[in-house]
Amino acid sequence: MTKAFWSLLKISPLVMAATFVAANSTLAAEINEPVNGVAQISQESNSMGQVTSVSQFSDVQPTDWAFQALQSLVERYGCIAGYPNGTYRGNRALTRYEFAAGLNACLDRVNELIATATADLVTKQDLATLQRLQEEFSAELATLRGRVDSLEARTAELEANQFSTTTKLQGEAIFNVSQAFGDRQAVRTGSPTTDLNSNTVFSDRVRLSLLSSFTGKDQLQIRLQGRNTISNTGVTGTNMSRLGFDGNENNNVAIDKINYAFNFSDAVRVKIDATGAELNENVNTFNPDFASSGRGALSRYGRFSPIYRQAADGAGITVNVNPNGPLTFSAAYLSQTQGAISASNPGDNSGLFNGNSTFFGQLAFKPNKAFNVGLSYARTYQNTPNLFQGTGSITANNPFVGTPRTEANHYGIQATFQASPQLALSGWAGYTTADTVTGPSRSADIWYWAASLGVRDFGAKGNVLGVIFGQPPKVTGGSGGVASESGTSYHLEGLYKVKVSDNIQVTPGLLVIFNPENNNNNSNIYVGTLRTTFTF
The missing domain is CATH 2.40.160.10 (Porin)
Incomplete structure (x- = not known):
């Protein structure tokens, strides 16, 4: 990635969502691979849930360098998920596909805020930054959509033809x-x-x-x-x-x-x-x-x-x-x-x-x-x-x-x-x-x-x-x-x-x-x- 791209991450807490959510959102957890790897289904994809306060994360402390960004993401935008044991796992490695998945989740949240007449929570600067990020990752987002569609088709075929669920x-x-x-x-x-x-x-x-x-x-x-x-x-x-x-x-x-x-x-x-x-x-x-x-x-x-x-x-x-x-x-x-x-x-x-x-x-x-x-x-x-x-x-x-x-x-x-x-x-x-x-x-x-x-x-x-x-x-x-x-x-x-x-x-x-x-x-x-x- 270019230096210009990384500078975008300093603009807004909402932009930071694409980084932090990517490691822990339900959609991001379903794609866990290196850039040139093959997508694999994560065992934890169905085990994470939405949190309403950053204090719910047992492994996030007020002294952590990302605490304020996380607090904003959780309490202002509601755009983050955690594990059922109350952890966030912020040190987990992040791939470009996961970043794209997290970005997509935040975009969905922004659209929801706009649709519910709470657009004042989203600044014009936030939207401009997200638009530029979306353009930067357009290829990854397209690939992600294709992979998800393929997984859905394969899952439907297996469910239709499986011998038994148990x-x-x-x-x-x-x-x-x-x-x-x-x-x-x-x-x-x-x-x-x-x-x-x-x-x-x-x-x-x-x-x-x-x-x-x-x-x-x-x-x-x-x-x-x-x-x-x-x-x-x-x-x-x-x-x-x-x-x-x-x-x-x-x-x-x-x-x-x-x-x-x-x-x-x-x-x-x-x-x-x-x-x-x-x-x-x-x-x-x-x-x-x-x-x-x-x-x-x-x-x-x-x-x-x-x-x-x-x-x-x-x-x-x-x-x-x-x-x-x-x-x-x-x-x-x-x-x-x-x-x-x-x-x-x-x-x-x-x-x-x-x-x-x-x-x-x-x-x-x-x-x-x-x-x-x-x-x-x-x-x-x-x-x-x-x-x-x-x-x-x-x-x-x-x-x-x-x-x-x-x-x-x-x-x-x-x-x-x-x-x-x-x-x-x-x-x-x-x-x-x-x-x-x-x-x-x-x-x-x-x-x-x-x-x-x-x-x-x-x-x-x-x-x-x-x-x-x-x-x-x-x-x-x-x-x-x-x-x-x-x-x-x-x-x-x-x-x-x-x-x-x-x-x-x-x-x-x-x-x-x-x-x-x-x-x-x-x-x-x-x-x-x-x-x-x-x-x-």
């Missing part, structure tokens, strides 16, 4: 090509005798989530799912070969998850699950690169600690308390669905409190961005033992003869260490002690552990190279006739997540199970997988 649609589709192979099918005890015959399969899983918010800080989730990825257990003889996204309903679509989450306070988040509750989706699992079923580890065991498998597909409540500081506390009560036994069934051994249930608590400590550790505890009651929901050996999931009702205490420690932005180490270890509630008194001790390494941006930005190694759940002892499993299984998984785009990820990988079913007589089992995940 609901967003999120989707995920998995295409999977995989095959399990090895010499013999695994057996729990003794030596295997059946050849492992498996075919290459092509399967899918599709999820559509309706995410609704009514206050801006809450979320109602309704998820639809259809899939036909059959578990490898039938051909390999062991759950240890399962993929992390398997399940089969012959692609019949059904509602598999309904929940509502809201903030009880700034530090407390509450989630109520009506169905489909999963601890791994409600609390931190300390395996950020591999926890997701669609974009994480390929295997079931490689995703996270089995302690988070408790209360799968149930109903209940989860509370996460995250005050300012390094500590986070999570607590949950979930009623687990198992066959016909569910929270919605009023029959015997069912319902919200009389059926399968889980009490869960977790304390997490994160002293810095690099390190995070959690201590977890779960107390479970099951009418039919399935201690880890099909994760680990068949014996570890039901260490007892028959199907007695079972109580179990689960203890876990999990940690994540971000050695650098490109390198992450995660791991977990867990111990479970289970006891029968019906039938002969028996107990079992079960141990498991695993570690994972994620190398981010390997080969290209967004790619992740991963290695996961561990020991799936194994019975190590007990009482009442429960003995330790004879061998020890080891889980080794290598995968490479390739980011094709923001919405497409391709993940090839290989899963190797050494001594499956914790039986040293079993031969190793391999599962090769190519997973492609589409998100939208």
Whole structure:
């Protein structure tokens, strides 16, 4: 701008309005950009209001150099707006577009004063100055009008064609090509005798989530799912070969998850699950690169600690308390669905409190961005033992003869260490002690552990190279006739997540199970997988 232009600003307080109003008027706030930038809608555009006295601004003092100009603008011309928290923010940077917007707002105010027979408030010198300013900024004003018209047209189009004012649609589709192979099918005890015959399969899983918010800080989730990825257990003889996204309903679509989450306070988040509750989706699992079923580890065991498998597909409540500081506390009560036994069934051994249930608590400590550790505890009651929901050996999931009702205490420690932005180490270890509630008194001790390494941006930005190694759940002892499993299984998984785009990820990988079913007589089992995940 020229020196002559800036000299105009000394002529009148009304001229100063174009500067001060520009930073705080409703119209100015809607265009917040550099001169050569693209207009963006400000989140504060609807949050400012007219003030009647300069004393209403908590951050404007009589000693400020612009106090008199502001006082004149507010009390003489009524040509200024402020923020709802009572601030003016006079030090905010000003662009030429904002100046033009403020000038236009003041011109509208002048026209209003003239129309209401109060023209004596506006001097001839004021009008002459404003006319010269309008001529100086005629190009910017024309551009501003064009941009506003364009925004109005785009807003009208979005409002006319939007899916919902409160609901967003999120989707995920998995295409999977995989095959399990090895010499013999695994057996729990003794030596295997059946050849492992498996075919290459092509399967899918599709999820559509309706995410609704009514206050801006809450979320109602309704998820639809259809899939036909059959578990490898039938051909390999062991759950240890399962993929992390398997399940089969012959692609019949059904509602598999309904929940509502809201903030009880700034530090407390509450989630109520009506169905489909999963601890791994409600609390931190300390395996950020591999926890997701669609974009994480390929295997079931490689995703996270089995302690988070408790209360799968149930109903209940989860509370996460995250005050300012390094500590986070999570607590949950979930009623687990198992066959016909569910929270919605009023029959015997069912319902919200009389059926399968889980009490869960977790304390997490994160002293810095690099390190995070959690201590977890779960107390479970099951009418039919399935201690880890099909994760680990068949014996570890039901260490007892028959199907007695079972109580179990689960203890876990999990940690994540971000050695650098490109390198992450995660791991977990867990111990479970289970006891029968019906039938002969028996107990079992079960141990498991695993570690994972994620190398981010390997080969290209967004790619992740991963290695996961561990020991799936194994019975190590007990009482009442429960003995330790004879061998020890080891889980080794290598995968490479390739980011094709923001919405497409391709993940090839290989899963190797050494001594499956914790039986040293079993031969190793391999599962090769190519997973492609589409998100939208």
